[in-house]
Amino acid sequence: MNDLENEEKPKNERSVHVAEPAMTAAAMNGVAAAAALQSVFQRVNQAAEKAGRVSDQIRVVAVSKTKPISMVRQVYDAGHRSFGENYVQEIIEKAPQLPEDIEWHFIGNLQSNKVKPLLTGVPNLKMVESVDDEKIANMLDRVVGNIGRKPLKVLVQVNTSGEESKFGVEPSGCVGLAKHVKEACSNLVFSGLMTIGMADYTSTPENFKMLAKCRSEVCKELGIPEEQCELSMGMSGDFELAIELGSTNVRIGSTIFGAREYPKKK
Numbered sequence: 080m081n082d083l084e085n086e087e088k089p090k091n092e093r094s095v096h097v098a099e100p101a102m103t104a105a106a107m108n109g110v111a112a113a114a115a116l117q118s119v120f121q122r123v124n125q126a127a128e129k130a131g132r133v134s135d136q137i138r139v140v141a142v143s144k145t146k147p148i149s150m151v152r153q154v155y156d157a158g159h160r161s162f163g164e165n166y167v168q169e170i171i172e173k174a175p176q177l178p179e180d181i182e183w184h185f186i187g188n189l190q191s192n193k194v195k196p197l198l199t200g201v202p203n204l205k206m207v208e209s210v211d212d213e214k215i216a217n218m219l220d221r222v223v224g225n226i227g228r229k230p231l232k233v234l235v236q237v238n239t240s241g242e243e244s245k246f247g248v249e250p251s252g253c254v255g256l257a258k259h260v261k262e263a264c265s266n267l268v269f270s271g272l273m274t275i276g277m278a279d280y281t282s283t284p285e286n287f288k289m290l291a292k293c294r295s296e297v298c299k300e301l302g303i304p305e306e307q308c309e310l311s312m313g314m315s316g317d318f319e320l321a322i323e324l325g326s327t328n329v330r331i332g333s334t335i336f337g338a339r340e341y342p343k344k345k
């Protein structure tokens with residue numbers, strides 16, 4: 080039997096196997112990611128139900144950092160549209176290779192000189208979740224105006240764990256920054272608050288409660304209803320707790336895409 084015969088009429092399992100192109104590792108991982116996303120949705124539903132909340136008020140942002148385009152594509156093909164990245168270089172490389180109806184969330188620390196490449200490179204950027212000072216808010220506002228894109232949704236990142244390694248305004252500064260965005264940045268839409276809890280989870284409930292408290296203060300001060308102020312909190316290890324404590328936006332990477340591998344530092 081030659082290969083051609085094999086291809087045309089597979090006779091047994093082995094010849095079928097030989098005839099079909101091997102699935103690449105990335106494509107296989109993509110299938111696993113789409114399945115993992117389904118189970119994340121089940122867990123989101125359960126957590127929402129437990130808290131007496133409606134799960135369609137909770138957005139799942141699939142955090143695809145370090146993961147290949149092909150995997151993002153499989154999760155997209157499974158119907159998902161919200162994706163998150165935390166490095167400008169990576170999102171501006173990936174976004175143009177993926178469908179335009181993806182709603183990208185930028186969730187990483189943003190430097191002033193990266194604002195223009197981010198906004199011009201990702202026209203379908205839906206939200207910047209990591210605004211942590213007036214300078215970066217002003218820069219985003221100016222560049223949105225200059226390039227003439229539609230107003231950009233932003234969240235104010237709050238450092239609720241007090242760790243020096245974390246970005247974000249102090250909780251006491253959240254009202255001031257939110258007010259600045261709402262009142263001085265006409266091209267930005269103040270949309271809520273974001274936090275990353277303590278990495279070892281020791282104070283996660285307190286961190287999440289702190290963000291909810293910040294929201295109460297911000298809404299009172301700005302005169303906006305709490306439903307118009309999102310809480311972005313909860314990652315792979317703590318998203319169910321975050322939902323119980325009011326999260327409207329969970330950012331989930333490794334539980335969907337698998338553990339990340341970073342090149343070893345020399």
Ligand SMILES: *Cc1c(COP(=O)(O)O)cnc(C)c1O
Pocket residue numbers: 142144165186187275314315316330331332333334
């Ligand atoms: C990487 C990252 C996530 C996702 O982390 P996982 O633990 O893999 O779910 C969420 N938020 C931010 C800001 C991140 O950088």
